[in-house]
Amino acid sequence: MNDAGAGITHEPIDEAAVRAAVGAPECGALVMFHGIVRDHDGGRGVAALDYRAHPDAERFISECVATERAATGLRLAAVHRVGALRIGDAALVAAASAPHRAEAFAAVERLVERIKHEVPIWKRQHFADGVSEWVGL
Numbered sequence: 001m002n003d004a005g006a007g008i009t010h011e012p013i014d015e016a017a018v019r020a021a022v023g024a025p026e027c028g029a030l031v032m033f034h035g036i037v038r039d040h041d042g043g044r045g046v047a048a049l050d051y052r053a054h055p056d057a058e059r060f061i062s063e064c065v066a067t068e069r070a071a072t073g074l075r076l077a078a079v080h081r082v083g084a085l086r087i088g089d090a091a092l093v094a095a096a097s098a099p100h101r102a103e104a105f106a107a108v109e110r111l112v113e114r115i116k117h118e119v120p121i122w123k124r125q126h127f128a129d130g131v132s133e134w135v136g137l
Helices: 015-022 057-072 101-118
Strands: 006-009 029-036 044-053 075-081 083-086 090-098 121-127 132-135
Touching: 006 057, 015 029, 015 075, 015 090, 029 101, 044 075, 057 075, 057 101, 075 101, 090 101
Parallel strands: 006 075
Antiparallel strands: 029 090, 044 083, 044 121, 075 090, 121 132
16 A cells, blocks of 8 residues: 555455554544455356456556545545455455544445546456456456
């Protein structure tokens, strides 16, 4: 994770570091989102996923965090994993802390939506039947 509280990694996400990046004594709420690789999609069994990122993806995710931080004044962080992921692995971990829970929940939801729509990361699903396909291309 970079100084902006954002990152792209090939390694398993350090969830404790994401949490620590937003923790503060004035915050009574800390909300974390874990995007986990599931075993199905569209009625088909999924065996694994591959994520690939544009070379500037870390800049894009940093901008998402910075934009939401500026809009809300809250502490935010997010890390997206790329490479080969298995069922149960965390693909995205995002966190927000705030004095109260409603603001933290809303901020982490906006941040995750922004990341999904603005950060150039592509997913290839490997289905249980041996077929694979790219999603969102």
